[in-house]
């Protein structure tokens with residue numbers, strides 16, 4: 001991998017994690033000059049730059065070595081780990097960051113008399129997380145159909161394309177609005193600092209160590 005002397009962090013360009021991630025980095029003493037295309041933000045004080053991308057691209061950018069770190073939901077990181085081949089660079093969760101909390105859950109139509117996971121046997125479950133859902137079904141010993149959808153998963157039961165869904169839940173409002181009921185929690189998620197399993201040993205490694213120390217300080221004060 002090409003050596004670089006500046007640390008590069010991938011984060012969400014525009015979405016739920018953007019504001020809190022920037023706030024956290026600012027509290028760690030980092031300041032950025034935003035470039036005109038807003039894809040790359042140059043770090044002014046410390047040698048730390050930002051790449052602003054779609055959250056789904058973040059694990060891949062770290063695995064390819066394009067970025068050293070990423071701020072991304074555990075749900076996205078875990079799904080990447082489960083769905084990329086064994087040849088891909090394994091990633092690790094360096095720190096939980098305490099924002100973007102939600103859970104990945106199974107939900108069924110309210111009128112269904114749901115008591116246990118075994119009732120999902122032979123049913124179709126719509127999700128954007130086929131890796132995480134597939135793993136949960138395997139551990140439960142349930143054979144169910146996984147219908148992979150990019151978005152609007154919650155309307156699948158009404159459309160008749162699935163019998164249940166597996167999606168992110170926060171307040172539960174979206175489920176209620178779609179006459180669905182949360183029945184099983186597969187994953188508790190929040191934003192995490194993700195990185196490669198083996199951290200760089202050059203100047204970036206020193207900066208990373210400093211950043212982790214500052215992060216720990218900021219997170220501790222918050223708790």
Ligand code: PRT
Pocket residue numbers: 012013014015016017053054055056072073074075076100101102167168169170171172173174175189190191
């Ligand atoms: O454009 P890009 O691909 O970057 O953004 P995105 O639309 O994929 O992501 P975004 O901004 O919606 O979410 C980014 C991350 O925020 C997710 O990967 C989660 O880690 C985290 N997060 C926290 C959530 C939620 N809470 C959340 N409530 N992500 C999505 N939702 C959605 C959920 O999918 C469902 O549609 O909100 C709805 C449920 O919310 P409630 O409050 O009605 O239960």
Ligand code: ZN
Pocket residue numbers: 054055056
């Ligand atoms: Zn996304």
